[in-house]
Amino acid sequence: MSARDLRRWNGMSPRGRLHPSRPEPLRVRARRLPPPRERLIHIAREGDTWDLLGRRYGVFDRHLQAWNKDQIGWTLEPGERVSVWIEPMIHDAARNEGPAAGRAALIPAGAHSLGTPQSGRLVAGVQVPPGEGYERRYPNSTWGTTFAVRHLVLTLDEFRQTSGYLGTLMLGSMSFRRGGRIGPHVSHQAGRDIDIRLPVRAGFPASQPATHKHLDWDATWKLILAFARSGAVQVIFLDYAVQRELVHRARRNGVSEPQLRELFQFPAGRHANRGLVRHSPGHEGHIHVRYACGPFEPTCGD
Structure with missing residues (x-):
């Protein structure tokens, strides 16, 4: 359900808000009832x-x-x-969750998403830690859910150790500490989205946006593959023309058609419902990675 629905069901004004210190009964038409x-x-x-x-x-x-x-x-x-x-499910998950591997074990449990990436919040958010091989351009907006941040750290570490890429990945915004809107971003509101500049060739300035001619295509392919292998990513947004170049290069290197169909929307069309990697305008030099809801996030939605 949306905030607009709740306001309509309860006769509130379009911008009406509730105050946590003044509890009020609410009429809710729920599709499912979470445990009290x-x-x-x-x-x-x-x-x-x-x-x-x-x-x-x-x-x-x-x-x-x-x-x-x-x-x-x-x-x-x-x-x-x-x-x-x-929230019993969230509390039990945080208390009973098994130890994470590597640096992910240092990420606290309990951070979860409330609502959707486009209209949500982040509860008890955890911050992406500093690490080798990447730089956080906007530390104040690199907060996320426990599920997303743990998997992100594992993927970044795997990429650094196995890709052979010697450059530095530039991490953009994820979410604010408590979620909500970030500047012009439509999503990034619930701790599940992060922008990452595509790997660039040696010598390209860290502060500049990347274009086709600056990309390290081999490292870009390995980065997308690392996120796909994590099993935690819901979708990766990337410009259709960049997908085309990646697919052509992958074919020349012997990557199978079934694997390419599973990974990329290209060549089915930029509106096709296919592939982990989907077209989105404005994503020529960076990927937008959206993580799935964690297994114990009853308030997380799409």
């Missing part, structure tokens, strides 16, 4: 903050403050009893 939230009591310890607890339990820190505003001040003191209303 459950109340936990957390005993505050030295060093606890609202932000830290929000990440631990997978909730917005401002909601934590609203739930406890009558009992606790703006800062937490050791021994205080903090009410936390958890």
Whole structure:
């Protein structure tokens, strides 16, 4: 359902908003009913903050403050009893999830998507960490879901170790820490989308947008293949003309037609419902990678 639907069902104005500290009943016509939230009591310890607890339990820190505003001040003191209303599926996934591999093991659990990439938010977002072989151009907008960031880090590390590419990948925006709209981007609102400049030939300036003549085509092919192998990507947006060049080069190198059909929309047409890689205008020098919803993200949608 959309925010517009909720406002219409409840007689609200087109820009009407709810306040978390003033609960109001809402009329909801749900297609599926998620399990109700459950109340936990957390005993505050030295060093606890609202932000830290929000990440631990997978909730917005401002909601934590609203739930406890009558009992606790703006800062937490050791021994205080903090009410936390958890989403059971998300909390259980964060608590019981097995250890991730490599650097992904350092990415905290609990960050999840609320809504769609085009109209959503990010709850308890986790930041893409610094790493070898890539640079975060906009660190303040490199936040995402646990599922997306863990898989992104694993893919970037695999690419660096196996591709032979010696350049630096430039990471663009993913999401703000709490999601929402980023400048001119339509999506990137829920922690599942990230822009990555395509690998370029040696000597090309890091700050410049890439074009066809600057690309390292072998490394570009290996980068797309690494994301495809992750099994976590829903779609990759890339200009149709760049797809054409990649497919032609892959054919000359003996890549099979079934694999190319699985990967690319080309040559079926830029509106064809085929392939992991799809055409989108304005994506000549970079890919836009969209991750799938994680296995325990009941509030994530498309």
